[in-house]
Amino acid sequence: MLDFLRNAALVLKGDHPVLGINARNRTLVYRENSRRHYPLADDKLRTKEILKAAGVPVPETLGTFSWMHELGRVESTLGKLTDFVIKPAQGKAGNGILVIVDRRDGRWLDAGGNTWDTDGITRHIGDIIFGNYAHGLSDQALIEERLVQASLFGEERFPGLPDIRVITHRGRPVMAMLRIPTAASGGKANLHQGAVGVGLDLDTGMTTYACHQGRFLTHHPDGRWRLIGRKLQAWDRILDMGRLTAAAMPLGYLGIDLALDSRRGPLVLEVNVRPGLEIQNANLEGLEPLVADPVHMGGKGGAE
Amino acid sequence: MVSASRGTILGGVFVLLLGIPLSLILYKTTRGGYTLDSLVPVHMYDVSLDMTFSGYGDSIRVETFLPMADKRVTIEEERRTSDLPLYAEHREHGNRLGVWSGPDQRGPRAIHLEYRSYAKAFTYRIDPDIKVPGPPAADNLPYLDTTTTIQADDPEITALAARLAPTGSSLVEALHSIQDYCYGLTGVSFKGTTDALTALRLGEASCNGKSRLFVALCRSQGIPARLVGGLILETGRKRTSHQWLEVLVGPYWVPFCPTNGYFASIPSRYLPLYRGDEVLFRHSRDINFDYAFTIVRRDGIRAELLQQGLHDPLNLMSIWETFRSAGIPFELLKVLLMIPLGTLVLVILRNVVGLQTFGTFLPILIAIAFRQTGLYWGLLAFMTLIILIFLVRQVIQPLGLLHIPQMAILLSFSVIFILALGAIGARSGFLNLASVSLFPIAIMAITTERFSLMIEEEGIRRTAEITLMTALGIACCYWVMNAMAFQILFMTFPELVLVVLALNIWLGRWIGMRVMEFWRFRHLLFGQGGGRA
Numbered sequence: 001m002l003d004f005l006r007n008a009a010l011v012l013k014g015d016h017p018v019l020g021i022n023a024r025n026r027t028l029v030y031r032e033n034s035r036r037h038y039p040l041a042d043d044k045l046r047t048k049e050i051l052k053a054a055g056v057p058v059p060e061t062l063g064t065f066s067w068m069h070e071l072g073r074v075e076s077t078l079g080k081l082t083d084f085v086i087k088p089a090q091g092k093a094g095n096g097i098l099v100i101v102d103r104r105d106g107r108w109l110d111a112g113g114n115t116w117d118t119d120g121i122t123r124h125i126g127d128i129i130f131g132n133y134a135h136g137l138s139d140q141a142l143i144e145e146r147l148v149q150a151s152l153f154g155e156e157r158f159p160g161l162p163d164i165r166v167i168t169h170r171g172r173p174v175m176a177m178l179r180i181p182t183a184a185s186g187g188k189a190n191l192h193q194g195a196v197g198v199g200l201d202l203d204t205g206m207t208t209y210a211c212h213q214g215r216f217l218t219h220h221p222d223g224r225w226r227l228i229g230r231k232l233q234a235w236d237r238i239l240d241m242g243r244l245t246a247a248a249m250p251l252g253y254l255g256i257d258l259a260l261d262s263r264r265g266p267l268v269l270e271v272n273v274r275p276g277l278e279i280q281n282a283n284l285e286g287l288e289p290l291v292a293d294p295v296h297m298g299g300k301g302g303a304e
Numbered sequence: 305m306v307s308a309s310r311g312t313i314l315g316g317v318f319v320l321l322l323g324i325p326l327s328l329i330l331y332k333t334t335r336g337g338y339t340l341d342s343l344v345p346v347h348m349y350d351v352s353l354d355m356t357f358s359g360y361g362d363s364i365r366v367e368t369f370l371p372m373a374d375k376r377v378t379i380e381e382e383r384r385t386s387d388l389p390l391y392a393e394h395r396e397h398g399n400r401l402g403v404w405s406g407p408d409q410r411g412p413r414a415i416h417l418e419y420r421s422y423a424k425a426f427t428y429r430i431d432p433d434i435k436v437p438g439p440p441a442a443d444n445l446p447y448l449d450t451t452t453t454i455q456a457d458d459p460e461i462t463a464l465a466a467r468l469a470p471t472g473s474s475l476v477e478a479l480h481s482i483q484d485y486c487y488g489l490t491g492v493s494f495k496g497t498t499d500a501l502t503a504l505r506l507g508e509a510s511c512n513g514k515s516r517l518f519v520a521l522c523r524s525q526g527i528p529a530r531l532v533g534g535l536i537l538e539t540g541r542k543r544t545s546h547q548w549l550e551v552l553v554g555p556y557w558v559p560f561c562p563t564n565g566y567f568a569s570i571p572s573r574y575l576p577l578y579r580g581d582e583v584l585f586r587h588s589r590d591i592n593f594d595y596a597f598t599i600v601r602r603d604g605i606r607a608e609l610l611q612q613g614l615h616d617p618l619n620l621m622s623i624w625e626t627f628r629s630a631g632i633p634f635e636l637l638k639v640l641l642m643i644p645l646g647t648l649v650l651v652i653l654r655n656v657v658g659l660q661t662f663g664t665f666l667p668i669l670i671a672i673a674f675r676q677t678g679l680y681w682g683l684l685a686f687m688t689l690i691i692l693i694f695l696v697r698q699v700i701q702p703l704g705l706l707h708i709p710q711m712a713i714l715l716s717f718s719v720i721f722i723l724a725l726g727a728i729g730a731r732s733g734f735l736n737l738a739s740v741s742l743f744p745i746a747i748m749a750i751t752t753e754r755f756s757l758m759i760e761e762e763g764i765r766r767t768a769e770i771t772l773m774t775a776l777g778i779a780c781c782y783w784v785m786n787a788m789a790f791q792i793l794f795m796t797f798p799e800l801v802l803v804v805l806a807l808n809i810w811l812g813r814w815i816g817m818r819v820m821e822f823w824r825f826r827h828l829l830f831g832q833g834g835g836r837a
Contacts (some may be wrong), residue, residue, distance in 0.1 A: 006828045011822070018825045022655055027815060095761050115374035123704050132707045132760065193763050216827065277821075284828055 004029065007173060017238065017286025028291060032170070032183075032252030033273045040249060044089045044142060047249075054248035056241055057267045059085075063143040065125050074122045086124060088133040088138040094188040096133030098124055099146060099161075102140050111160070111271075113189060114166070127256045150262040153207075153230040159222060160187030164258045164266075167275055168246035173239055174290040176200040177282040178207065178232060182283055196220060197282030198227050205235025211281045238266045239298075245271060253291070255279075314809060321806035325799035329645070332797070347572060349537040350600045352418035357591040359409025362406065364388060366415060366593070367586040369533070369578035370400045376426050377575065382419040385476065398545050399578040410499040420602075421537065427569035428558045430476040438471030441689050442754050447528035453499040453581060454516050454531075456523035460504060463569035465524040469789070475527070479560070481509060482521045485512045486562035494544055511563040512547040519549050528552035532559070533584055539601045548574065607638065637674055641794050644787040644804045649784045651811050658820030662754040662775040669747050671781035676739045679782050680701055683727060683775055685740040686751075690771055692721050697759065714752050 010016055019028075040046050048058045062084055065078045078084065082103040088096040097120075099111040108116045116124075121237050127133070128141040149161055160181030167175045177197050181187045184194035191197050196217070199208040210217050210227040220230050232238070238258055245256050245268055255275025280286055355366060366388070384391065388406035395401070404415055440448045450456040464571040467487055469478030490508035498513030502522035502624065509517065515531055522529035529551045529772045536546045548561035548570075559570040577584060587593045627637055653659040659666050674682030696717045700710060722741055729737025758767045784790060795799055822829060 011829050014816065016829055018817065018828050020815070020819070020821045021658070022818065023815040025815075026813070091762060122702070123706075125705060130707050147513055214824070229508060277825075279830060280825060284831070286825075 017288045018280060019287040020293070021277065021289070022174040024277060028169070028253040033254075034250070037250050038273050041251060041254070042090055042093075042218065042272045044087065044108050044270055045140060046272055048258055050248050051268055054244055056244050057264060059147060059261075059267055059269065060145040061142060062145060064089075065081060065143075066140040068126065068129060071122050071129075074125060075095055075105070075118050077221060079118075082148040084129070085144045086121070087142045087144060087302070088128040089133040089142050091128075091139070092133070093190050093192070094126075097129055097188075099187075101146065105228070120245065132245075135154045144150075147261040147267065149177060150233065151266070152180075152232060152260060155260055156223070156225045158220065159183060160185070161189065161259055161292070163189045164232070164260070165275065165279060166238065166242035166256045166258065167279060168254045168256060170252050171243060171246045173202060173242045175279055175283055175285070175287060176202060176238075176242075177279045180227070181242065182212070190284075191276070191278045195280055196227065199279075199283030199285070200232060200235075205232040205238075206230070207232065209282060209283075209284045211278070214281075215249075216284075233260060234266050241266055241268060264286060313741040314813070317642055320807050321802045321809070324811075325709050325797065325802045328799050329797050336749075346422045347537075348420055348422040348602045349575075350418065350420050350574070350602060351535065351537065352598045353595060354418065354598070355417075355593065355595040357410065357414075357587065357593045359591060361408060361410050362588070363405065364409045364413065364588045365405040366588070367401055367403045368417075368584060369582065370402045371419060371421060371534075371575055371577055372400050372415075373410065376570070377421060380420045382417075384415070385773075386415040387413040387414065397523070397580050397582075403766070409491050418722060423572045425570065426559070428556065428572070429436070430479070430553055430558065430568055432476050434475040434553065434662040435473050436471055436473050436478045437467075439524060439547055440526045445528070446528065447509040447530050448523045448526065450508060450520075451581065452525065453497065454520045454523065455499065456503045456520045458501050458520075461500060461520050462524045462693060463519040464504065466519060469525045470471050471525065475553070476568075478525070478527075479522075482518055483560060483562055483565075483567050486518045487565050489514055489517070489562075490800045491563065505718065511561075514562040515547045515549045519562060520549055530557070530579050531581050532576050533578050533582060534574060535597060535599070537573040537575055537599055537601070541596055541598045543596055545577070550579070568835070570607055592691070613638050624836040638751070638791060638795065639675070640661070641798060641801070642791065643668060643672075644801050645790060645794065646781045647784045648804050648807055649781050650777060651808060655782060655811060656818060658817075659771050659773045659777055661777045662758065662770065663675070663750060666747070666750060666754065667777035667781050668785070669744075670751070670778045671785055673744050673747055674778070674782055675786065677737070677743075679779060681737055681740060682743075682782075685722070685737075687771075687775065688725070689718055689721060689748070689751070694719060694759070697756055703714030711753055711756065714756060715749055716754055718748050721743070748766055 007016075008281050012221060040050060045064065051058050062081065065071065065074075080302065081100075082105065083101050085100070086096075086098040091097065098116075098227045100108045101111050102109040102115070106114075106117070108121065109193075125141040131137045141223075147161060149157060152158070152162060162178060162180040165179060166173050167179050171229055177199050177278060179189040179191060180196045180198060181189050182194050182196060186193065187197050193212065195254050196210055198210045200206070201208055207228050207230045210219075214220060219226055241257050241258060244256055251271075251273055253273070257269045257271070257273035259269055260266055277287070312694050324445045351371075355368070357364065357366065370382075370393070371377065371379050371468075384402075385667070386404050388404040388409070392403045392405075393400060395402060398795070402417070428731060448456070450458075455461055464485070465482075468481040469475075473516070489503060490509050491514075492508050493508045494512070495518060498516065500513070500516040503509035503517040505511035512531075519531055520527040529549055531547055531549050533545055533547050546563070548559060548563070548566070548813070550557040550559050552558075559574075560567060561570070561574070584593060587595065607819045627634075647665060650665060651668060654661070656662075670682075670686065676682075677685065693714050696714055697710075700713060705713070722743055726738050726741025755767065817825075
């Protein structure tokens with residue numbers, strides 16, 4: 001009780017470590033990320049070009065569709081593939097991503113068990129090009145190799161593809177978390193849609209706290225998998241890739257999303273210029289002290 | 305250094321934006337002759353009168369009394385349309401009589417009359433030294449005569465008058481006695497003309513019987529009095545008019561209403577149409593005459609306020625007069641002027657509270673659209689529309705249609721739905737619901753699209769949350785933008801828009817936590833410190 005009152009008094013004074021959206025936007029996003037560089041992060045094709053050139057592993061691009069007239073070659077491009085992923089180049093929050101896992105009798109099978117014929121796939125690609133997943137602006141559809149979930153800690157396999165979010169500030173990783181899909185999130189690693197956020201200790205890669213829809217838990221809601229106190233595989237490589245990615249992009253405040261593939265190890269999926277703040281709950285730690293600008297803290301604006 | 309000087313410049317702008325309007329307002333209220341009284345809103349009423357009748361080949365004549373402006377009542381924007389070719393206005397016993405006529409009329413005919421009226425409430429103080437004069441010597445004095453319906457010389461009435469208002473007693477006391485007596489009669493709803501004597505004998509009467517008895521009792525003791533006929537202004541559609549009366553005290557006609565208990569006073573919603581024992585409508589026989597008054601209340605500032613100080617360069621209000629002379633409706637200007645305030649409300653809701661809404665400023669547009677329907681009907685229609693879009697979307701989703709044709713289908717369903725809702729409203733007499741069909745199509749289109757995209761991107765649960773937050777945002781915008789106080793303030797001092805700009809600059813630099821973030825990060829903020837498990 002006393003603790004609570006002391007904290008409440010500090011909070012009211014504004015003396016707390018939590019970073020709010022207003023502060024994130026004004027002191028980090030606007031200051032560190034120039035708007036003209038946003039397309040480098042918003043368009044996955046451009047991001048991948050930059051990262052490949054910098055030597056950061058990314059999922060292999062198997063093809064792209066940019067125009068409606070290209071829809072005629074869906075069969076010729078994809079017919080020989082048995083598994084792949086279709087993504088909108090400018091999609092957000094994992095929307096519009098279709099994961100194909102197998103091909104049987106001329107039809108494809110997606111990760112959710114639905115079958116797709118060429119017409120269905122063509123229509124989905126058409127929707128992407130039309131901008132259904134990019135706020136109505138025209139977009140490109142991206143065909144990528146399908147990643148196969150590597151073991152995160154041990155033997156267990158989680159539903160969907162978990163990913164790792166690393167926040168970098170001026171090139172330095174400052175906070176990280178693991179996002180594990182649930183049945184409720186429909187296999188998506190999106191916290192708002194019901195994925196579990198698991199905090200990661202930056203030094204060791206050990207999981208610290210797990211947060212699901214505002215509640216803290218110790219085990220995955222769909223199984224008895226323990227989520228906290230586990231060591232994440234390939235942690236040092238993940239951190240290195242975070243640093244490399246941050247160095248390759250002209251953006252000072254980034255959320256970098258990685259996945260662990262069973263064959264290729266960690267790969268960068270995408271980068272975000274306005275990474276969400278829920279990571280603070282997953283780590284039960286505020287971002288503010290970690291991104292504090294010593295000049296800014298002195299009271300006056302940045303020293304650009 | 306760059307941003308430090310930018311901060312200084314912004315600070316200066318901020319001070320100017322706050323200082324200029326505040327000093328202008330201070331100047332105007334202390335030196336410019338603006339009285340704070342002028343800030344008090346008035347209830348204005350748009351009155352329209354529809355008269356319908358049919359001709360069978362003969363000439364037709366229709367007469368009714370028209371409202372007159374005086375010290376208490378203001379009449380504006382009077383307009384007439386008529387199927388009859390001739391119109392004339394007469395003065396008749398001091399009343400204003402409109403006369404419509406035409407020869408050889410065949411088939412249904414209509415006359416439409418409308419005006420905007422606003423009036424003040426008046427209360428008179430009657431000098432207690434004035435005495436009751438006693439029975440008049442001759443009955444040919446004006447306002448003292450006896451008639452078939454105001455039987456001032458009937459023995460029953462003179463006896464009662466002498467008891468209630470003894471000769472030589474204080475007039476104000478006597479009037480109180482008469483008022484109490486007439487007010488005390490059992491009230492009944494209007495059943496046609498009731499004369500004074502009948503009202504007295506039955507011990508019950510509607511407004512006209514009570515008022516006639518009051519007038520008869522006054523006249524019988526030598527107090528000049530006359531009937532007044534008119535309307536009680538209240539939103540709605542009605543055929544009933546109202547009668548009250550006036551007593552001549554010195555040079556003043558002092559109003560009394562024994563039906564609703566107004567003594568030497570008259571409320572602002574009483575609109576007199578004629579004085580004397582008249583009937584409101586006179587018309588040719590056998591024409592199937594019918595009529596109805598439709599009254600809508602509007603709140604606003606007085607027109608005279610808009611006219612004052614037109615040549616004062618500091619009086620920004622003179623721009624309203626400029627627009628008015630160009631025929632641009634005042635209501636439209638009011639909507640425009642309230643938009644900056646609406647944006648401020650949304651900035652606060654989003655950046656300080658942390659509410660999320662469809663589209664940044666869409667709630668403002670919807671709130672403006674709701675002015676037609678009222679908030680509750682509007683919100684009901686909006687929420688039903690959203691649910692309908694959701695259901696239709698669920699049905700057509702499996703068809704796998706492309707985005708734009710799918711939007712077109714949803715929008716068409718929205719239009720059909722809105723029209724159906726409007727038709728149901730019109731049929732069942734819910735005019736507020738009927739006006740839902742005025743919901744601007746552009747707003748409907750944007751809402752439909754945002755909502756569908758949001759389901760796609762955020763999922764159903766999150767979209768439902770955002771829909772509720774949007775409804776809350778709309779309600780807040782509606783309350784603030786329709787609040788009389790803000791409207792009057794902004795109409796009177798348009799320079800307050802600069803204050804809104806100043807507040808937006810301040811909020812644009814404010815990086816505090818949003819209210820909803822305190823809940824979101826409650827474990828971090830208020831939990832047991834940062835120790836790890």
